[in-house]
Amino acid sequence: MNINKLNNRQFICLAVGSGLLLRLVLMPFFAHVDLFSEARRVFYVLENDYLFDNSHRFVVFYIEVIFAAFSSLFIDVTPGLFDIADPTQSVASVTEHGYFLNDPNIYRHLFFFKLPYLLFDLATAAVIWRFVEEPRAKRIALLLWLFNPLTLFSTYIFGRFEVISLFFMAMCALQLKYDRVFLASVMFAIALQCREINLLFTPFLLLALIDHKDHWLRNLVVVSACTLIIAILYQLPDWLINLTGGDTQLFVDPNGKKGATLNMLLALGYYWFYPIIICLSALAIYQWEVMHQPKAERFVVCASVTLFIYFAFNVHSVHYAAWLVLMPILCVHYGKKVVLPFIGLFGMWVVMWLLKTDGGVFTLFLAAPLSIDFIGMGHFPTFYKSLVAGSDLSLHQTIQIVRSLFLVVLGFFAYRVIKQSDKCHA
Amino acid sequence: MRKLVCRTLAAFIFCVGASASIEARAKAHAGTPLTLNLTHHLVDLGDAQYQVNGDDPFLIFDLTRPIPAEANLVLDFGSQLYVSESAPLHLELFYQANDNVFSPFYRADYRVSDTLTVLSLPQSIPANQTQLRLDLVNCGACIIQAKASILIADTSSANAVSPTNLSNGLEQLDTSKTLDLSTWQSNHIEGDVLNGFSISGEDPFIFSPELSVSTEQLAGVYFRLNTPIKPKGWQQYQLFYQTNQHGYSALINSNFRIGAQQNATQDQFFIPLAFLAKEVPIILQLKGVRLDIPDIEGQWSVDQVRLISDKEAEAYLKYTPELLLEYKFQRARGLSLVKKIITKLTKDAWFMGAYLLLLVIVIASFARAYRRAS
Numbered sequence: 001m002n003i004n005k006l007n008n009r010q011f012i013c014l015a016v017g018s019g020l021l022l023r024l025v026l027m028p029f030f031a032h033v034d035l036f037s038e039a040r041r042v043f044y045v046l047e048n049d050y051l052f053d054n055s056h057r058f059v060v061f062y063i064e065v066i067f068a069a070f071s072s073l074f075i076d077v078t079p080g081l082f083d084i085a086d087p088t089q090s091v092a093s094v095t096e097h098g099y100f101l102n103d104p105n106i107y108r109h110l111f112f113f114k115l116p117y118l119l120f121d122l123a124t125a126a127v128i129w130r131f132v133e134e135p136r137a138k139r140i141a142l143l144l145w146l147f148n149p150l151t152l153f154s155t156y157i158f159g160r161f162e163v164i165s166l167f168f169m170a171m172c173a174l175q176l177k178y179d180r181v182f183l184a185s186v187m188f189a190i191a192l193q194c195r196e197i198n199l200l201f202t203p204f205l206l207l208a209l210i211d212h213k214d215h216w217l218r219n220l221v222v223v224s225a226c227t228l229i230i231a232i233l234y235q236l237p238d239w240l241i242n243l244t245g246g247d248t249q250l251f252v253d254p255n256g257k258k259g260a261t262l263n264m265l266l267a268l269g270y271y272w273f274y275p276i277i278i279c280l281s282a283l284a285i286y287q288w289e290v291m292h293q294p295k296a297e298r299f300v301v302c303a304s305v306t307l308f309i310y311f312a313f314n315v316h317s318v319h320y321a322a323w324l325v326l327m328p329i330l331c332v333h334y335g336k337k338v339v340l341p342f343i344g345l346f347g348m349w350v351v352m353w354l355l356k357t358d359g360g361v362f363t364l365f366l367a368a369p370l371s372i373d374f375i376g377m378g379h380f381p382t383f384y385k386s387l388v389a390g391s392d393l394s395l396h397q398t399i400q401i402v403r404s405l406f407l408v409v410l411g412f413f414a415y416r417v418i419k420q421s422d423k424c425h426a
Numbered sequence: 427m428r429k430l431v432c433r434t435l436a437a438f439i440f441c442v443g444a445s446a447s448i449e450a451r452a453k454a455h456a457g458t459p460l461t462l463n464l465t466h467h468l469v470d471l472g473d474a475q476y477q478v479n480g481d482d483p484f485l486i487f488d489l490t491r492p493i494p495a496e497a498n499l500v501l502d503f504g505s506q507l508y509v510s511e512s513a514p515l516h517l518e519l520f521y522q523a524n525d526n527v528f529s530p531f532y533r534a535d536y537r538v539s540d541t542l543t544v545l546s547l548p549q550s551i552p553a554n555q556t557q558l559r560l561d562l563v564n565c566g567a568c569i570i571q572a573k574a575s576i577l578i579a580d581t582s583s584a585n586a587v588s589p590t591n592l593s594n595g596l597e598q599l600d601t602s603k604t605l606d607l608s609t610w611q612s613n614h615i616e617g618d619v620l621n622g623f624s625i626s627g628e629d630p631f632i633f634s635p636e637l638s639v640s641t642e643q644l645a646g647v648y649f650r651l652n653t654p655i656k657p658k659g660w661q662q663y664q665l666f667y668q669t670n671q672h673g674y675s676a677l678i679n680s681n682f683r684i685g686a687q688q689n690a691t692q693d694q695f696f697i698p699l700a701f702l703a704k705e706v707p708i709i710l711q712l713k714g715v716r717l718d719i720p721d722i723e724g725q726w727s728v729d730q731v732r733l734i735s736d737k738e739a740e741a742y743l744k745y746t747p748e749l750l751l752e753y754k755f756q757r758a759r760g761l762s763l764v765k766k767i768i769t770k771l772t773k774d775a776w777f778m779g780a781y782l783l784l785l786v787i788v789i790a791s792f793a794r795a796y797r798r799a800s
Contacts, residue, residue, distance in 0.1 A: 009478060009795075009799035010796055010799045010800060013795045013796040013799055014792075014796060015787070016792070017788065017791075017792025017795075017796070018792075019795075020788055020792075021785065021788055021789065021792075022786060024781075024784065025785070026787060029780065074777075078661045078748050078749070079748070080683055080748070080749055081658065081748075081749065083660050083683075085659065095681050095751055098681070098751030099749040099750070099751055101681065101751075102749075102750055102751060103748075103749075103776075104773050104774055106769075107773065107774055107776065107777055107778070107781070108777050111777075111781070128799050277450050370767050370770065371756040371758070371763060371766050371770060371772075372751070372752070372766050373757045373759075373763055373766065376757060377757065401616055420689075
C-alpha cells in the first residue's frame with residue numbers, strides 16, 4: 001500500500017486506528033513499580049479524602065485522581081492494596097508492587113490508570129496534525145508521534161504520565177504559532193505543573209515571545225506579562241491548597257534534603273551541570289541571533305536542542321527519553337529533516353538501555369502483570385557478559401561507547417534541527 | 427625384550443605386595459568385600475588409589491549379597507588421607523537406587539575422624555538393594571584407597587560411627603496433616619508456640635522441626651493463630667520454607683498482608699506451595715516451614731498448623747490472603763508459563779471479554795471509516 005496515494009481521511013483512519021489498537025493492546029499488561037507508586041498515592045488521596053493535600057505535579061495528579069475515581073465504578077478495589085503506612089514514604093517497595101501484580105483486578109487497574117495517558121496521547125497527535133501544515137510533512141509528523149518506541153514504551157509499557165506534560169507543551173507551541181502569547185504562557189504554566197523539567201524551556205519561551213518588528217517597550221510588556229502569568233499559575237495550586245487549609249506536604253519526606261531542592265528538582269549533578277549551563281547559554285545567544293524567524297519556530301527548535309543538550313550530559317531514567325520526541329516532530333513543520341536522526345535515536349536508545357538496564361528496566365519485569373514468573377528472568381547484560389566473557393571489551397566499556405554514540409546521534413539531531421531548511425532559504 | 431620382561435616382573439611383584447598389605451589391614455574386620463563399580467570425580471592413580479579431581483566425588487559399590495539387618499561398613503581409606511577429630515571427613519551414604527540413580531531421600535551422613543573406621547549402616551536398607559554410593563563431601567583433592575579394604579561386616583560393633591543425619595525416604599501426604607506444635611522452636615519470642623508467647627525482639631518467628639514430606643500431593647500450609655488485638659491497618663507475615671534444594675532464604679518466601687478486623691483475635695491463612703512439585707526445577711521434599719510474625723505486643727499462640735493435601739485444598743483456598751507475593755526458587759517456563767498467563771487472564775473474564783469487544787469495535791470502526799473515506 002502506497003500511503004502517498006491515500007487521501008487525508010484514509011491516512012488518518014489507518015494511522016490513528018492502528019496506533020490506537022497498538023496502545024490498547026499494550027495498556028493492561030505492562031507496568032513498572034513507578035506506576036504503582038503513583039497509583040497508590042492517587043488511591044490513598046481518594047480513599048482517605050485528602051483531595052486538597054497535594055500540590056506536587058498538580059495537574060497530572062488531579063487528572064489521575066479523576067480517572068481513578070471513574071475507574072472505581074468498574075473495579076472492586078482489594079482492601080489494603082493501596083494502603084500506605086506512612087504517606088511521606090509513598091514510593092512502593094517491590095514486595096508491595098508484587099501484591100499489586102497478583103491482584104485479580106490488575107488488568108483493570110492498568111487499563112484505567114493509563115486511560116488519561118491514552119487520551120492525552122491522542123490529543124497530542126491531533127495538535128501535531130494541526131501544527132504541521134504541509135501535507136507530506138503532516139503525515140510524517142503523525143507517524144513519528146504514533147509509532148515512535150519512546151512514547152509507546154514510556155507511556156504504555158513503563159507506564160508513566162509524560163504525555164500529559166507533552167500535550168500541554170504541544171498546545172503551548174500551537175498557541176505560539178498563532179501568536180497567542182498569553183494562551184501559550186498559560187499552557188506552559190500548566191505543563192510546568194505536570195513536569196518540572198519544563199523549567200528548562202522557560203528562557204527560550206520568553207525569548208521566543210520577543211518580536212523584532214515590535215517596539216522594545218511592547219516586547220518588554222509582553223514578556224513581563226507572560227512571566228507573571230507563568231509565575232502566578234505555577235504558584236496557584238500551593239496558594240489554593242493553603243487557603244483551603246490543606247497540607248501541601250502530604251507526600252513530602254520531611255527528612256529530604258531541603259537545601260538541595262534545585263538539585264533534586266532537575267537531578268543536577270555537578271559533573272555535568274556546568275557544560276549544560278554553557279551550552280544552554282550558547283543556545284540562548286543563537287535564539288537571539290535568529291530573531292527574524294517565527295516565534296514558534298524559534299521555540300520548538302530551541303526546546304528540541306535544549307533536550308539534546310540535557311540528554312547529552314545526563315541519561316536519567318529510561319522513560320525520560322520520551323521528552324525528546326515532541327519538539328523535533330513539530331520542527332517538521334519548518335522543513336527540518338528529522339526522520340533519519342529519529343531512526344538513529346530510537347536505535348541507540350534501545351541499545352543503550354539494553355546494556356544499561358537493571359532488573360526493572362527493559363526487562364521482562366515490566367511484563368510481570370501477565371505473570372510474576374517474568375520477574376527474575378535474565379536480562380541482556382547477563383547475556384552480554386556470558387557472550388563476551390574473557391574478551392577485553394567489558395560491559396562498562398561497551399556502555400561508554402554506546403553512550404558516546406548516543407551523544408553523536410543527539411549532535412546529528414541538533415544539526416538537522418538547527419540547519420536552515422531549503423524551503424526557508426527559498 | 428629383557429627390559430620389558432624385567433619391568434613386567436617388577437610391576438607384578440609390586441602389585442602383589444601392595445595387595446597383600448591392603449588385605450592384611452582388612453583382615454582386622456571380617457566380612458564381605460564390596461566391588462567398586464564406578465567412580466566420579468576421582469582419578470585412578472593405580473594400586474587401588476584414587477585422587478579427587480572434581481566437586482562431586484563419589485564411589486558406587488556393588489553388593490554381592492543382601493545386607494543383614496544389623497551390619498557395619500568397614501572403611502580403610504589408607505594412610506594418604508589425613509583426618510582428625512578437629513577435621514573430620516564428611517561422608518554421605520546413599521542406599522536406594524535404580525540403575526545407578528540414587529534417591530537423595532535415602533541417605534545417611536557420617537563424620538569420621540579415622541581413615542580406618544566402622545560405619546553403622548541404617549537398618550532400613552532394603553534387603554534387595556544391590557548398590558551403595560559413598561560421597562566424599564569435604565576432602566578437597568585428597569587421595570584415598572578404595573578396593574578390597576571396603577567391606578560389609580555382618581555384626582554390629584560398639585565402636586561403629588552412627589549417622590549424624592538419616593533420611594529414610596519421604597512421607598507421602600495423602601491427606602492433610604496437623605503438625606505437632608510441641609516440637610516447634612522460635613526466635614525473639616518469650617514463652618512457647620503451643621501454650622502462648624509474646625514478642626521479645628526485632629525478628630520474631632516460629633519454625634517447625636525438620637520435616638521430610640513429599641511435595642507430590644502438597645497444596646500448601648495452613649496456620650491458625652490466636653493473636654492480640656491488633657492496631658488498625660495491615661500486618662505483614664512471611665512464610666519461609668526449606669526443601670531438599672534450599673534452606674530458609676531471604677530470596678525464597680511468601681510475603682502476605684492480613685488486615686486487622688475490629689477486636690478480632692484470630693488470624694488464619696492458607697499459603698499455597700503446590701508449585702514446589704509443578705515448576706522446574708521440581709522440588710521433591712519439604713524440609714521445614716517458618717513463619718515470621720508481625721511485631722505486635724500481647725499474647726500470641728499457635729492454634730493449628732496443617733500441611734494441606736491436594737485432595738483437601740478446596741476447603742482451604744478461601745483462607746489464601748488476597749495480598750500475597752511469592753518469591754520462588756523456581757519459575758514457570760515454556761508451556762507451563764503460557765498456561766499460567768492464560769489462567770490469570772481468564773480469572774477476570776468479564777474485563778477480558780469487554781476488552782476484547784473494545785478491540786473488535788475499534789478495528790471495525792476504523793475499517794468502516796476507512797472504507798467510507800475511499
